[in-house]
Amino acid sequence: MNKIYNPAQNTWSEILKRPTKTVDDIESTVKEIFKEVQKKGDEAILKYTSIFDGTALATFEVTTAEISEAQALVSEELKSAIQLAKSNIEKFHAVQKTSKIEIETTEGVNCWQEKRPIQKIGLYIPGGTAPLFSTVLMLAVPANIAGCNEIVLCSPPDKNGKINPAILYAANLCGVTKILKIGGIQAIAGMTFGTESIPKVYKIFGPGNQFVTVAKQLATQFGVAIDMPAGPSELLIVADNTAVPAFIASDLLSQAEHGTDSQVILVSTSKELIDEVEKEIELQLDVLPRKAIAEKATANSKLIFVENDKIALELIDEYGPEHFIICTKDEDFYVNNIGNAGSVFIGNYTPESAGDYASGTNHTLPTNGYAKNYSGVNLDSFTKSMTFQKISEKGIKNIGKAIEIMAEAEGLQAHKNAVTLRLESLK
Amino acid sequence: MNKIYNPAQNTWSEILKRPTKTVDDIESTVKEIFKEVQKKGDEAILKYTSIFDGTALATFEVTTAEISEAQALVSEELKSAIQLAKSNIEKFHAVQKTSKIEIETTEGVNCWQEKRPIQKIGLYIPGGTAPLFSTVLMLAVPANIAGCNEIVLCSPPDKNGKINPAILYAANLCGVTKILKIGGIQAIAGMTFGTESIPKVYKIFGPGNQFVTVAKQLATQFGVAIDMPAGPSELLIVADNTAVPAFIASDLLSQAEHGTDSQVILVSTSKELIDEVEKEIELQLDVLPRKAIAEKATANSKLIFVENDKIALELIDEYGPEHFIICTKDEDFYVNNIGNAGSVFIGNYTPESAGDYASGTNHTLPTNGYAKNYSGVNLDSFTKSMTFQKISEKGIKNIGKAIEIMAEAEGLQAHKNAVTLRLESLK
Missing domain, CATH: 3.40.50.1980 (Nitrogenase molybdenum iron protein domain)
Incomplete structure (x- = not known):
């Protein structure tokens, strides 16, 4: 395991680099x-x-x-x-x-959104x-x-x-x-x-x-x-001295056993915790059937010490982990402020395995930093959102002029004409 | 304009083919x-x-x-x-x-979804x-x-x-x-x-x-x-003899003026309407500043007669139009049953131009049949959905055994171990 103390912010992107592969x-x-x-x-x-x-x-x-x-x-x-x-x-x-989400945006202009x-x-x-x-x-x-x-x-x-x-x-x-x-x-x-x-x-x-x-x-x-672009699975844990080192180690290893290219990262404001987790990993690794895989993955992994929660959060947000476990005294700070993560696990009794199998959340999640711009699989992944609108005679009178002006300004005369014909028929 | 009467279902995919380009x-x-x-x-x-x-x-x-x-x-x-x-x-x-969408899936297992x-x-x-x-x-x-x-x-x-x-x-x-x-x-x-x-x-x-x-x-x-894969803009109108031919023609032309590769289709259960719309297009085309573009686009376009609403719906669903205008007596039949469309415009006073500019719906929509699998741009396009979970001691006792069994059956011992350690600490 690589232990890194107080990395300077301009080294983060290098430290947090995922193992890459060319295809x-x-x-x-x-x-x-x-x-x-x-x-x-x-x-x-x-x-x-x-x-x-x-x-x-x-x-x-x-x-x-x-x-x-x-x-x-x-x-x-x-x-x-x-x-x-x-x-x-x-x-x-x-x-x-x-x-169905419905609103009358202007009198006579009814718009709605439905998922099908x-x-x-x-x-x-x-x-x-x-x-x-x-x-x-x-x-x-x-x-x-x-x-x-x-x-x-x-x-x-x-x-x-x-x-x-x-x-x-x-x-x-x-x-x-x-x-x-x-x-x-x-x-x-x-x-x-x-x-x-x-x-x-x-x-x-x-x-x-x-x-x-x-x-x-x-x-x-x-x-x-x-569903989403795929990459090797990854886990980032933030933990302080309220965390249980054996639990943290077991979570890191559960991610590491996925494949030699899995990435596991521990960010902590406690040097003691980092040392204890390191010891626990050694102990637990020995009895795993997939030891060879997990060992290789942990070799790529990082235990990072930072001064405070604020720095930790910034670093984690830059990484955008697929799985993010929070075992800290002030867990709300991370829960409320994390901007980029696939799925978040909170507290000492919430192992990633729970979400992998049986808690109810989805385990198909964005890896490789895609937590910045992709959702994990959820109900909406199986639908598409469609919009509908119905405009009354009153409605087209209310917004018709604005459409004509905008269409004309964009040089789209036929767009304007579709409204003009209707407005004239109502005169 | 190409007029097509009662096309056999096995010819639909050929008839509905979009103008393609290689890149x-x-x-x-x-x-x-x-x-x-x-x-x-x-x-x-x-x-x-x-x-x-x-x-x-x-x-x-x-x-x-x-x-x-x-x-x-x-x-x-x-x-x-x-x-x-x-x-x-x-x-x-x-x-x-x-x-935030929150649920306790099993006692002590709290899961929620938030968009950020x-x-x-x-x-x-x-x-x-x-x-x-x-x-x-x-x-x-x-x-x-x-x-x-x-x-x-x-x-x-x-x-x-x-x-x-x-x-x-x-x-x-x-x-x-x-x-x-x-x-x-x-x-x-x-x-x-x-x-x-x-x-x-x-x-x-x-x-x-x-x-x-x-x-x-x-x-x-x-x-x-x-946001989504792009293609030329397109409009499909379904209309019967309750529709106003001049309005239909103006909508078809407003789409046609976008580019020579735009596609406009009219599906109708009325041969009379088709003939009248055709005449109206000739009349309106003449006065358009973008006549040359619109004329080329209409040349690729289709006026399709079908026997009844049911066949019309099937054909439209196979096409999956970006913009879909409904001007028929039984508009609810189409509104309730259309499976694939980007944005739907209902009735004689709802031109596509309204959605293009000012009604409130988004005009960034899936083209090229992507209405089958992509949403138009909507609020969610600017967010990603993240999941959170917090499991109590009671909660992990409730679902821990199931996780252990499933992890073991998938051959992932370290996943199991992360739960076993926690369950043992609670004995």
Whole structure:
């Protein structure tokens, strides 16, 4: 761990730099697969599934029989846990519903805003060692509340042509309308263009490796929206001597185990705490199954001492952490003033894991400084806001003249004329 | 105008195709200018302003003296019109404010969502023949309501190194914090990287030509967000024999005058109306100053007859128009059921021009079918949603077990451990 004391403000951006990766080299692969899927449809999907996942599938869609089989394989204990999480995620996202917002801006001019669901969405769930069924909950639950009528889920099959049972269980529980055993670039390309088996969708959500990330970026060039740009996960904790060093260490490590490029940062006004957390990390690291990964990630990480809360806040706001844990005496200072963070965890009994799984908040959050300009996934991510207006004869008389003058000043005579004709008909 | 009767559903996508343009050839120019601005800052800005705008500027920032001068040049009539528009835009966007949304998802688990402003935003306002001061209102007014603390506006100078007075008047009126005489690719690059004169921003808004559009796309690769992907403006009207042909024609033409690539479509259940609108277009076209542009745009446009409202709605939803005017007897059918549209205008006295200027709704809207997956600019475009959670000892006891089970099932032991340590401390 790197300990840094009282860094000068002009060194912050260097200290807070994220581990970067270049993606130029994989762009050409992604483009090629997109072209082939666009042209050949399922034939290309079959080919790349065979190459990348090592399995030859006759059909991609998961059957009702497979779902039943999966349901039997998931332990009752895990089912209950998933149901609790689902219930909390539902509650938190359901209260985000907004009703029609309406106002008469001028007498006779009625304007309103309504949110309507994005009709067709695609969810990407990675396969591999960690089956992210929790991400299924985080995406499918709000999609359902929003009222999206087509929810397609793609996840890569294993060597035996199967998807992890917990993923299937969660997908079925949360109302996914079609589950497809397709992964990687070919899944994203398929949902972008549509194939015989894969419906074309309007927006794609979900995490993935570098290939999936680049594929999602490319998808946006073909009219598909995506949830947000992706990057390695990150956690910043601000803590003082009211914090419990063992808890802080466990939170830092829970982030560090995600990947060797994960970033964890502790900012503290207490040098003692920094030293104690460092010791705790050593102790806890030893017993972790993913020790190798976590160790590498902690090597990139930083323990930063600053003089006071005000400096700490400024530094944190410049960083814009995805996850931000506050364990300080004056927690309100940070809660009220933080400008840039994805999700904020407050107090000694609020580990990041809670938000990752079961408290109800969404875990799909902006990384890489995108907390400055992007929201985490929320109910609105599955809707679009539309505006409506209805103007009466009285209304057009009230604002018509202003429109004519402005249209004329912008040199748009036909815009003016659309109002003039109406005003004249009312004379 | 192309008249099409009862098109078969499998021909819709061909009929509704937007005029497309390829941008490959200008990408390299855009990339080059980005590189140079990143490396050389103001020196590059100066160079390209001289090349593209034909003016050599000593400084880019508009001074207080220039703003006063501009204020004197704008007629009182136009000032009043702008003030009325501003007041309506303010009212409509102010009611979009949402308060903190809070819920206790499980006893002891408090979660809430708050929207906080994007701190630094950039507005791009094109120059040229049509000075889009109305767009200044549409972007700066909600930015101010959202609480963005840095609002930078870039607009190209004319040959005399000036920005149109109405743009300066509107920018000053709406609380823009810095106005810069910089246009085109170099302006977008400058706001992306920051230079000596241009602040780096987190999100860029506003329309522009093809070069600006490609530049905004490129900006997203450097961590900047943009309002939405841009395309030529478009209008679809659904009308039956309760509509006034002259009004419909004037609305179609107001869209057509935007550019030769604008698209206007009329869908109707009345062949008579279609014929009458066609005649009206001929008549009105003749007297328009932008006749040449409007004529070319109408040549690409379509008058489509369909048997009934149900078919009309399906076709419109597949198109997803930016602007959608409803002039039919049963307007509620369309209002309640339209799934994909940017902004909807209802009834004979609600021309699109009203929303373009003064009714209060925003005129920055998704084109090119993006109404299927993007919102028009609204108050939320200037904020990001952040989540917060605070869990009590009781709360972690209530959900801790579920988190442990799920983390274990995903193979993330350190995530589990962060909860286990806390649960054990409470035994």
